Amino acid sequence: MTMELELRDVSKAYDGTAAVTNVSFRIPSGKVMALLGPSGCGKTTTLKVIAGLISPDSGSVLFDGQDVTRVPSASRNIGMVFQNLALFPNLTVEENVAFPLEARGRDRSSIDLRVAEVVRLVELQGLEKRYPHQLSGGQQQRVAIARAISADAGLVLLDEPLASLDPALKSEVSSVIRNVQRELNVTTLYVTHDQTEAVLISDFLAVMFVGRLDAVGGTRELYESPPTEESARFLGATNVIQCQIESVAEHEVLVSVEGATLNVARPRWWSPGRGAAKLQFRPDDSYVTDSTKGMVRGRLTNLMYGGSRLVARVSSDLGEIECTGSSSTQYDFLSGMLGKEVGVSIDPWKMVLF
Amino acid sequence: MAQRGQGWVVLALDYLPLVLFFGFFYAVPILYVLASLNLTELVGLLGDPYVLRLTGATALEALLSTLPSVVLAVPIAYFLSRYSFKWSKMLRNLLLTPFFVPALAVTEGMILMLGERGAVNQILEALLHSGTPVINILYSMDAVVVAHVFYYLPLAVMILEQGFSSVDQDLIDAAQISGAGWLKSFKAVYLNQLIPFLSASALLVFAFSFISYSTPILVGGRFSTLEVEIYSTRTRSVSSSLALIQLALTLLLSLSILALRDRLYVRGKTVERRRTSLSVSNWQGKALLGYSLAITAIELFPVYLVLAQSVSPSTVFFFPSSLSLVNFANLFSANLGFGLKFVDVLLQSLAIGVVVALSSVAVSVFLIWRGSRDERIRRITAAILSLPLSISRSSLALGIMLCYGFGLLMLYGSWTIIVIGQIAIIVPLTARVIEASWTRIGADVRQAAELFGASRIFTLLKVELPLIAPAVLASFLLAFSSSISEFTMANFFSTFNLVTLPVSVVSLIDLRRMDLAAALNGIIIVIVIAAEVMSSFLSDEALRVI
Secondary structure, eight states, X not given: OOOOEEEEEEEEEETTEEEEEEEEEEEOTTOEEEEEOOTTSSHXXXXXHHHTSSOXXXXXXXXXXXXXXXXXXXXXXXXXXXXXXXXXTTSOHHHHHHHHHHXXXXXXXXXXXXXXXXXXXXXXXXXXXXXXXXSOHHHHHHHHHHHHHTTOOSEEEEESTXXXXXXXXXXXXHHHHHHHHHHHTOEEEEEESOHHHHHHHOSEEEEEETTEEEEEEEHHHHXXXXXXXXXXXXXXXXXXXXXXXXXXXXXXXXXXXXXXXXXEEOOTTOOOOOEEEXXXXXGGGEEEEETTSSSEEEEEEEEEOOTTEEEEEEEETTEEEEEEEEHHXXXXXXHTXXXXXXXXXXXXXXOEEO | OHHHHHHHHHHHHHHHHHHHHHIIIIIHHHHHHHHTOOHHHHHHHHTOHHHHHXXXXXXXXXXXXXXXXXXXXXXXXXXXXXXXXTTHHHHHHHHHHHHHSOHHHXXXXXXXXXXXXXXXXXXXXXXXXXXXXXXXXXXXXXXXXXXXXXXXXXXXXXXXXXXXXXXXXXXXXXXXXXXXOHHHHIIIIIIHHHHHXXXXXXXXXXXXXXXXXXXXXXXXXXXXXXXXXXXXXXXXXXXXXXXXXXXXXXXXXXXXXXXXXXXXXXXXXXXXXXXXOBOTTSHHHHHHHHHHHHHHHHHHHHHHHHHHHHTSSOEETTEESSOXXXXXXXXXXXXXXXXXXXXXXXXXXXXXXXXXXXXXXXXXHHHHHHHTTOHHHHXXXXXXXXXXXXXXXXXXXXXXXXXXXXXXXXXXXXXXXXXXXXXXXXXXXXXXXXXXXXXXXXXXXXXXXXXXXXXXXXHIIIIIHHHHHHHHHHHHHHHXXXXXXXXXXXXXXXXXXXXXXXXXXXXXXXXXXXXXXXXXXXXXXXXXXXXXXXXXXXXXXXXXHO
């Protein structure tokens, strides 16, 4: 039942203001793609176009190569978890889960069997007779997931499903989502503004800004070498320093930073060139050391104890650099260096060149 | 080309229920009024001193009713919105009671209060040791004005209380911290916030007084209004001209109210509310409490007089001489017109009430359901259903009489025409209760049902109707209570063997059988209040639309 989803140049505007412009991507059958972007970037509009709840102004939506752009929502065989869940408050857990089956006219015995199966899958046994308001936030989320998959949907859409949950519940429910997806091997589009969630749950990532796709690719590939500065920032790379390109090899690029030279990985999409460039890296891939070591020198301006990980800020001629480190091993050492000259070491193979 | 044609068909089908409803209940009857117009007569009437005097007197009466209603309401609304004390909810409910009691009952209370041997004259005679009545205002415009103030002051309190409640305490604090005195703070914060609410309450009281029907008939004496004249001249061609003038004026009022309501809505949305409750222990609190208690007692007096009269063969100095159900027992043997007995009238009223309530709820659910998937249809439905809010009921009744009573359907003399007339004025109320509940379902729930393959009918039966069931029941009760106490349509279409409870009350008052009228009013009050209380338990919106 699972199917491949493809969007081709989908655009949608509201009152002349573009919400989504020329969005194209493909999710292979049985895979999870996270559609990631800040609030108001067009993620939910894209999702509703796929669901058939709004019509695109142009472009097409294809399920297994078939154009379904004008097919009514009810006939698309998709399940969806809405941002505010949209559970039917007057129906019990099992009635909510049975709703898509009853709406499609399935017979009672097959409905009962399927409901029992899905309730077991999302671990809601014993709660079948309860109403949504009698459940916790996490349990309500499971009901919404169960309802989305009960009618053997070929595609499941999840619209910010964890947005309203606290961190502990987020981890629990995301694990349920991943388990259910693996068990059913259902193609899934997961919309979120949280890069940690997106990276945790997906096989593929699509990053969106102001109605346009900025980057699409495998999750690990995109996380480790994002193709644009905006995507890199959104995926957690907050430090940017200037460099000079000295030479370019097949897999490496030799750059100089503050007079020192180093080899960094050559991005797949990077075209050869010389001159000034930018290097981006995550705080996790750099650490503060004494002033005789490290690639960059600067003054330690701020140090924050953050539980297991500390956060340090260094002001250098290349700009502000944020580093993290282990609180237990480094905090006392760095406390004595606050306001003094320090060095910053950066893992060159984790640096992204633009 | 074919697709465009199909689009028009779909669009026409989408609007069809609304067009049929509006056409049947309002447009066709009004067209009949227009069709029966004598243009020469209309042109002559526009400059006729009689019509000018009538219009002027109606407007003057409405204006005189409005000013005291709003002014007297301001301190109470402020008190109820800002002060907190143990019995505040009870005080509010008691104060608002006259507005939720049928107008006929309050008006009979006025007769018992303001008559030559009425309670006020008894008190004044005792105080002044005078052997003759001290005041003599019954059967004049003054009596109509006093009755309207009694009836509409609670309405003004309700609207103004919302206004005071919407004032953000932070703004008052900010004004005072900035060094503004009490007067400057009041002008800068309260007045700015209150003006739309003051205007809304004044406009509503003015509009309702302008189209008031039973009060001028019962206590106006020789004083008449446009609304009453349309009824009085209903068998003559001049009534169509009067109805057209009244329709134009009341439509203008309705549109002004709608425009102001939108403005109020915007204000309500933009205001961040933070309220602090004040204690009644200081002198201002005590003064406001005393004032509110006094006004509440005065407000309840006419209702008390009717109830006291109903449970006693006579009253001594407005206290029941003895408690007895003799008036109720006498109702069973009384002739309520052309041999009609109380049981006949009660059964006719209840039957009409049930049919009107069922039909109004069905029509409302259908109209709101049709509009629920299309924002454009929803807005047009809401606008059309808001227009009859303060439209002239006499004019509409005249149109229905000309159109369905004698023209198209020949229904005059049948209970069906009362049902049609009452549905026309009750659907705007029931539809608002249902729409408020429907809106709360949320678009996501409907989209979820659609996405999971449910048809519109399946979603209606499985999700929407169960979710709005309390509002549907509340609407039924509201429609039933409105029908039981409705007088304009019932009076227009009652015949010798077709009489409702309010029409009988007026007949009994005309016959000076105040004891029987009070008993009958007592029964109507109990039915109406019980239905309204149950309705308010089921839906927050129910009492607001009254």
